[in-house]
Amino acid sequence: MSVADGRRMSAARAYLHEAIDRPNVRLVLHCEVRRIIFDGATATGVEAVVPEGVVSFSARREVIVCAGALESPLLLERSGVGDPRVLAAAGVPMVAGNRAIGGNLRQHRGIAFMTQFSEVPGGSAVLPFGTATVAAVLKSDLSASAPDTDLLFYPFVVPGHDGAPARIGGAAVGFYPHSPTSTGSIHITGPGLEHAPRLVPNYLSTDHDRKLLVAGFARFREIVAAEPFASIASSADLPKSEDEEGLVRHSLEHGAVINHPIGTCALGPSGAVDDQLRVRGTDRLRVADASVMPTLPSGNTAAPSMAVGWITGDLILDGVSR
Template sequence: MEGFDYIIAGAGAAGCVLAHRLSADPAIRVCLIEAGPRDTHPFIAMPKGLAKVMADPKHLWAHASTPEASTGGASETWVRGRVLGGSSSVNGMMYVRGQPADFDAIAEVTSDDWAWKHIGPAYAALESHELGADETRGAAGPLKVSMPTLKDALSDAQIAAGEAMGWPRKADVNAPDNGEAVGYTPRTIHKGKRQSAATAFLRPAEARSNLTVLTECTVDRVVFAGKRATGVEVLRRGVREVIGCHGEVIVCGGAMASPAILERSGIGDPARLEALGIPVVHASAEVGENLIEHRGLIVQWKLKRDMSQNKEFKGWRLLRSVLRYYLAKDGPMAAAAYELGAWFRTRPGLNRPDAQMLIAPFSFDFAKNRQDVERHPGMHVVVYPLRPTSRGSIHIATRDPDAAASFQPNYRATPEDRAAMVGAVRVVRAWAGQRPLAALIEAETMPGPDFASDAEILAAYDRFGTCGYHAVGSCRMGKDAESVVDPRTSVRGVEGLRVVDTSIMPAIPAGNTQGPTMAMAWRAADLILADRETLAQAA
């Protein structure tokens, strides 16, 4: 296949947004390529079906880490969606925008193009929010965003405890005020069904004759003529072929896959590439470096009274919940992974919240690897510092495009991160001690009272911690010459190649990355189309 103006490698949150935006002009031919299948798995649409999808290797990339002290000496697995919609088809559906200060900080190390004054309008353009339009919230965009419908006495107590901590209860926790908050969180759910990037952005665009969508087609590498990208080599049904492009190739594989595509294409550290027999197209030592991820810890409690949702996920009540979902698209199976959240400071003197707590009215059975709920009533939270300063790395160890790259997370490498991790847990325990929540709690069961000192809390993170599935930074965007990508998303040292996804973020916006990825991709489309217009005028 030849003649495309843009080839987009990866149909995740960024790729679907770009396909939607770029193909809106019928004169622009776009090819969107996804390694996984179409998003027809029946449990993708059901919000609480995510556990079933996350257990299906056909729909996932599974990246294994090198064992290290910060993962308790074990190998940790980070999974990503391998399906239309990418990780937005398998994630927890929380919609967290990040705060203006996060994007203004990104703009400081990149360019003014990424400041909140541009990202705020991008959010407004892409959203169709249940709460309606305001200064930055949109009501007419492709992405349907809704508020939780399942509310109970335990959730009320959890919010009240946050208010007792001095955190304002907000109707919209994404209000762009850089402040603390507690409340119900928006979800990418509409009428009981997941709103993945494929559902929101790709479905409306697929009817366009100028958009070609290829599934079960793995991008191996970018093909170059000299230093200009001319297409991609793909592996499809066991056959290699080259898909040509006379415009630009846009890599949207995410923080885990995009550096791998660049390295297989000859862009990276020369010694690493030469060891794998890959000809060097451009030396770029930071490809695969600067990997940043949230390190979360689940804190869990046994309750005195049967107020939790545990009973709804077992026995005849589970059957009732499933039936309620299929009949009314409502109830526990129509809920996101977490529907309550809090944003707070881990210690005095900070100018804005530096930790996020996701709050649930149920508790996991750790003996069953969190694949089931406990048989007694319980609740839990997952808490993590928002802006880790530690940096890991991810690199290929083989030229096989179907082999997921391995990585080193390097959590808690800095004193700042260790202080924030300890502080976050202490704040969570203080929250659990507030009225009226404290009266409902019998005991903390995870990590438990044995993990009390600073060293013991850090040991709990190492032993029981989890990644946030929010990795960024591995193809860092910056205004400095060492950055992989320049502030207009073009890969330095070559022509006709861009990267647009979480890998280019030089920092994690404060919270989950689905929303920021969509907003930054929307903004990237503005820049790409503006650059196209500039070239056309010059010609």
């Protein structure tokens, strides 16, 4: 959990606020970058929309893109860096061809079930430690070589697909497989911020992911059927079908993503960025966020994303010191 002194701690409070008074830091609010400015294939700054209009910011050394796994590839493509076919279809002049940008989108997708407690009284309190107060990392199959599933427990009932309001005196319990192999994509459809992207998530499209979902659900049922949970909780919204087709359909219709998108500017020998996180085909341009991760970490992506930022800082300082 990201917690300090009993309260939730954001990355902004932990890092940005500590550095905001430095002379080399300037924070601009209500600002959306619409493209990276290039001189040839060299990044020289960014063009952004602010309440007063359009402004440009120049970079003396490098441009570092940190917009996340959904926005970073879109920004690069709007700037002319991406798959030539995507750029041509969107009407964007090509600066650098890079077919890996926007592909390899991976997400944790899980299922949550609402329960009502028959004996435990409800209460109200601030949630200083996040929503999932209990978590388990487990094997969906006891013969597996390593844990492959997360089980989460939330001490409240949240609105579901039936539109029911949040209630106390209940719980939400759910699970998600760790390392999905299904990959999707996100790409621009036009040159401007006003053009909606084309998102193809492609969830549960591989046999690996479908079988892991089925195995995870079987383990989930064993756990929620155990005492003392089983005596006080009703799980009326469990899917009626437990075969692969039924569970996959239930997950796609009633499940949810865990907001862990990664991989759309992945590093690797044929990836969008190299091992210094420099965008291939360009100069003075890096990406430093979850989009550079080629595969999903087993758990949440917040701490690994902060680690990417920390490592990128070291890479930049190393380059400056040479």
